[in-house]
Amino acid sequence: MTLCAMLFAFCLPVQAQQPKKVFRIGYLGSLDPARESARAEAIRLALRELGYIEGQNIATEYRYAEGKRDRYGELAAELVRLKVDLIVAPGGDPVIRAAKNATKTIPIVMAVGGIDPVVAGLVESLASPGGNVTGITNLARELGGKRLELLKEAVPKVVRIAVVYEPANTNTVREVKELLPVAAGPLKLTIQPWEIRTADGFDRVFAAMGKERPDALYAPGSGALMITNQKRIIDFTLKGRLPSVWGNSTDVDAGGLMSYGADLADS
Numbered sequence: 001m002t003l004c005a006m007l008f009a010f011c012l013p014v015q016a017q018q019p020k021k022v023f024r025i026g027y028l029g030s031l032d033p034a035r036e037s038a039r040a041e042a043i044r045l046a047l048r049e050l051g052y053i054e055g056q057n058i059a060t061e062y063r064y065a066e067g068k069r070d071r072y073g074e075l076a077a078e079l080v081r082l083k084v085d086l087i088v089a090p091g092g093d094p095v096i097r098a099a100k101n102a103t104k105t106i107p108i109v110m111a112v113g114g115i116d117p118v119v120a121g122l123v124e125s126l127a128s129p130g131g132n133v134t135g136i137t138n139l140a141r142e143l144g145g146k147r148l149e150l151l152k153e154a155v156p157k158v159v160r161i162a163v164v165y166e167p168a169n170t171n172t173v174r175e176v177k178e179l180l181p182v183a184a185g186p187l188k189l190t191i192q193p194w195e196i197r198t199a200d201g202f203d204r205v206f207a208a209m210g211k212e213r214p215d216a217l218y219a220p221g222s223g224a225l226m227i228t229n230q231k232r233i234i235d236f237t238l239k240g241r242l243p244s245v246w247g248n249s250t251d252v253d254a255g256g257l258m259s260y261g262a263d264l265a266d267s
Helices: 002-016 033-049 069-081 093-102 140-154 170-184 201-212 224-228 230-239 249-253
Strands: 023-029 058-064 086-089 108-112 133-137 160-165 190-195 216-218 244-246
Touching (some): 023 069, 023 093, 033 058, 058 069, 069 093, 086 093, 140 170, 140 216, 160 170, 160 201, 224 230, 230 244, 244 249
Parallel strands (some): 023 058, 023 086, 086 108, 160 190
């Protein structure tokens, strides 16, 4: 008994010194560090509350595409080469798809607003995602009708709604072409879609829109192009005294009139 007790006593310090596994998290951001900071910080704090502390038992590899779609693939591949334990993809459909194309085994956690992952083909179903993609989405596209309703309630004279959107974002196209027109009918609103494909296209679209003189502007707000040019859109609405409705409260903080949607940082 004494020998066993002594052996046990000697084993305790050895066990205590065993290093804990440090999990490596890959963060694949579609924007730049400044624009991603609120979301990245929310994730860091939430992990800390669960006992996962940066530098102790987790290490995060941050990669930012800075609004350049053509970088998603290379950055996702870089995280895979680093052998991260999971990839957090807080951007939209293209970011998640890039991660999914880069690996079929590393878990991918989507933390996004506005896409239906089933329709996008990212998961098999919400109940049983299958594959290596999981996470959350707030299905923000389906809130478009409510946004129009609230805008009409706030500004009753509104009739013609200009919608600026990025056609490369398939979920936004569905919102603009299918969901918004259906919701606009009962409200006696007319939707005027305006495609913007590149950063150089904003001035041209704004000039043409000025001649059409819409009553308000609806900004889906998703897609790197729209997000990185948020200030240009808001400046245009303020200069033209156009009431605008958005999907995120950060757009209101930047000067938009109103928003309706989930808090992305909390999500």
